[in-house]
Amino acid sequence: MWPWLLLLLPGGFSREFSLKDKSIYFIVVDRFARDDASNVSYCDETADWVNNTGGGYCGGTLNGIANHLDYIQGMGFDCIWITPVVESNGYMGYDAVDLWKINRHFGSQEDLRALSKELHLREMCLVLDIVVNHMRPLVVKGKLNLSLVPFDQESHYNQRGLENQSFEEYLLAWPPPAFDPSADNENLRNLSMGSKVCGPGVFEHTECACFPGNSGPNCPSFSEKDLSTGYLGVMGDLNHSHPFVRQTLLRWVKEMVQNYSLDALRLDTAIYLERDFLPEIQAAAGVEILGEATVNNLTFHASLQGESGVAALLNFPPFYHLPEAFCGYRIGGVFGDYSMQGTWLDKPNLWGLGAVLQLQLSSDFYDHDLLGNFADNHDEYSRLAHYCKQDTLRIQQALVWVMTMQGIPIVYYGTEQGLDGHQSPSNTKGQDALRESLWQTGYRRDTWQYLLLRKLNRLRRLFGSSRAEIQNFTENTLVFTRADAWVFLNNAPNTTQLVPQRYCPGPEPGAGWRWIDALSEEPMDAYLAGGCFDAPDKFPKVLVQRTRAPVLL
Ligand SMILES: *[C@@H]1O[C@H](CO)[C@@H](O)[C@H](O)[C@H]1NC(C)=O
Ligand SMILES: *[C@@H]1O[C@H](CO)[C@@H](O)[C@H](O)[C@H]1NC(C)=O
Ligand SMILES: *[C@@H]1O[C@H](CO)[C@@H](O)[C@H](O)[C@H]1NC(C)=O
Ligand SMILES: *[C@@H]1O[C@H](CO)[C@@H](O)[C@H](O)[C@H]1NC(C)=O
Ligand SMILES: *[C@@H]1O[C@H](CO)[C@@H](O)[C@H](O)[C@H]1NC(C)=O
Ligand SMILES: *[C@@H]1O[C@H](CO)[C@@H](O)[C@H](O)[C@H]1NC(C)=O
Ligand SMILES: *[C@@H]1O[C@H](CO)[C@@H](O)[C@H](O)[C@H]1NC(C)=O
Ligand SMILES: *[C@@H]1O[C@H](CO)[C@@H](O)[C@H](O)[C@H]1NC(C)=O
Ligand SMILES: *[C@@H]1O[C@H](CO)[C@@H](O)[C@H](O)[C@H]1NC(C)=O
Ligand SMILES: *[C@@H]1O[C@H](CO)[C@@H](O)[C@H](O)[C@H]1NC(C)=O
Numbered sequence: 399m400w401p402w403l404l405l406l407l408p409g410g411f412s413r414e415f416s417l418k419d420k421s422i423y424f425i426v427v428d429r430f431a432r433d434d435a436s437n438v439s440y441c442d443e444t445a446d447w448v449n450n451t452g453g454g455y456c457g458g459t460l461n462g463i464a465n466h467l468d469y470i471q472g473m474g475f476d477c478i479w480i481t482p483v484v485e486s487n488g489y490m491g492y493d494a495v496d497l498w499k500i501n502r503h504f505g506s507q508e509d510l511r512a513l514s515k516e517l518h519l520r521e522m523c524l525v526l527d528i529v530v531n532h533m534r535p536l537v538v539k540g541k542l543n544l545s546l547v548p549f550d551q552e553s554h555y556n557q558r559g560l561e562n563q564s565f566e567e568y569l570l571a572w573p574p575p576a577f578d579p580s581a582d583n584e585n586l587r588n589l590s591m592g593s594k595v596c597g598p599g600v601f602e603h604t605e606c607a608c609f610p611g612n613s614g615p616n617c618p619s620f621s622e623k624d625l626s627t628g629y630l631g632v633m634g635d636l637n638h639s640h641p642f643v644r645q646t647l648l649r650w651v652k653e654m655v656q657n658y659s660l661d662a663l664r665l666d667t668a669i670y671l672e673r674d675f676l677p678e679i680q681a682a683a684g685v686e687i688l689g690e691a692t693v694n695n696l697t698f699h700a701s702l703q704g705e706s707g708v709a710a711l712l713n714f715p716p717f718y719h720l721p722e723a724f725c726g727y728r729i730g731g732v733f734g735d736y737s738m739q740g741t742w743l744d745k746p747n748l749w750g751l752g753a754v755l756q757l758q759l760s761s762d763f764y765d766h767d768l769l770g771n772f773a774d775n776h777d778e779y780s781r782l783a784h785y786c787k788q789d790t791l792r793i794q795q796a797l798v799w800v801m802t803m804q805g806i807p808i809v810y811y812g813t814e815q816g817l818d819g820h821q822s823p824s825n826t827k828g829q830d831a832l833r834e835s836l837w838q839t840g841y842r843r844d845t846w847q848y849l850l851l852r853k854l855n856r857l858r859r860l861f862g863s864s865r866a867e868i869q870n871f872t873e874n875t876l877v878f879t880r881a882d883a884w885v886f887l888n889n890a891p892n893t894t895q896l897v898p899q900r901y902c903p904g905p906e907p908g909a910g911w912r913w914i915d916a917l918s919e920e921p922m923d924a925y926l927a928g929g930c931f932d933a934p935d936k937f938p939k940v941l942v943q944r945t946r947a948p949v950l951l
Contacts, residue, residue: 431462445488452487474855493534581618614693752871804866904931
């Protein structure tokens, strides 16, 4: 068990906080809201990853977030997850320069404390993103630059494979010897040329999600040693076996939680840390950690949660299938290159998602209430609206999945405004395209996405932390239950939205109650027969037992 901290909240009551039953709105601090609301020009600046001088700031701030909490709470979210706030090179914040300072582009220590306090007054919660695997790239403008706080010594960084070279020469001989993505590169090249099979029939997506340097035990490049002591791209990879590094990071994490009354942490690049360091970080934090575990192998994924890992995990295994399941989009580009887009298949296919979920939900190795479900994020190639080609029906199916599946629903900022990353076919901006500004939308609260998310946040409160169980899945349908509710999803295109859809199994009509679709608030008993549900149309359906229709709006 985790050593829970009793948090004393400004509201004057204490509680034992857990992410269980919470929903999260995920914010890229630099892109969500400016202090000065007068400039609403669209912004999607890119950072410099050639000379590693970072930059790319658009002007979003911590105060900007604090000023828009009504907007977020109005959609019904419990928590916000914000990207790292320590002083960093670039606008994303995952390339820290000084762990003891707050990024001056975002605000001050007081601003972060004020944001935390304001959230708690609203009975909302703050999840802060932290990076302990690495600092910013050590090579800046072609030269070794160790002006980093507090890790300013060569010995603080991994040096495996360094021979009779200087540390600078070692780093300049890109890629650093400790990291070798070539087998994954070759594997992906082979896959893209069709010599291996991947896709929905290979439900662990065994080799299809082996992005170079982002791999699990089933990938050609996998090596536990490489993951923990190899460099993650150009980032300055910390040596956690160095006593000063390890002890300082543990102290830093504890102080961040205390100084800013954080409710939980999101831990970046968790699979790249030494395995025995994960539970130490979890214990030092004293609040739940939601780990980024970019792997598809369920055994490996589950092993990162619990006593030898962290409390909660981002749920990557189903995520890797989700774009294909609902929208026929296979993430990963041609060679798993982050500057490439994925590819659209002729048809979507729910088989892979259904199979992974069935296996995952039947596994005792997971704490299913602490898996963070999502449909897109700031890294993985495409926003939901883009990969679904703006098909509102398919976008709805994916959002209903995120919000009703067992676990912690996580929605990426801008989904409610239909942001699509302005991706061009050539996608010259790569990942930067996924992080566009939000202010140009005017923070409207009447978009269909905003209203749907609000409804779904209310709906999920009916479920509590009840178990989800997969009842059936086919290429085109997914049926699961949560407590006594039934969720029916499909991947049909919007042109067929008024065509009936048969799902089996379905619930039996009850005596003394009616089955209501909580989304349309229409009674559905007339469509239940013979153990199946002959839905009148293709819109997602969530059937709940009620003597009256629940009022969700
Ligand atoms: C408004 O924002 C745009 C995009 O970030 C920027 O180019 C421009 O300089 C800003 N204008 C002012 C007056 O700050
Ligand atoms: C990197 O630095 C060189 C030399 O100073 C400069 O010519 C180039 O434009 C820089 N590239 C980027 C992406 O900033
Ligand atoms: C080293 O990097 C820091 C930013 O992290 C920068 O401010 C400084 O100018 C760099 N030093 C040199 C000599 O380039
Ligand atoms: C990490 O640091 C330890 C102790 O300082 C050292 O023995 C080890 O070789 C270093 N590991 C790497 C990969 O550089
Ligand atoms: C290290 O020294 C050996 C012997 O002098 C030499 O063969 C080898 O190429 C050197 N390695 C590097 C990386 O310079
Ligand atoms: C890629 O395909 C070639 C030719 O079939 C094969 O020799 C090689 O082992 C494959 N590479 C990987 C990583 O599977
Ligand atoms: C999945 O990971 C486990 C270790 O966590 C490993 O034993 C197993 O071989 C992996 N599965 C595949 C298909 O590679
Ligand atoms: C936390 O606050 C204390 C007291 O102000 C300060 O000494 C310490 O540096 C802070 N720690 C962090 C990680 O900001
Ligand atoms: C329907 O889907 C197509 C893409 O297949 C898209 O272009 C169109 O905007 C969508 N319309 C609605 C109302 O969802
Ligand atoms: C699952 O769906 C398929 C296709 O509709 C159907 O043939 C099969 O009977 C269903 N399975 C169950 C258990 O209802």
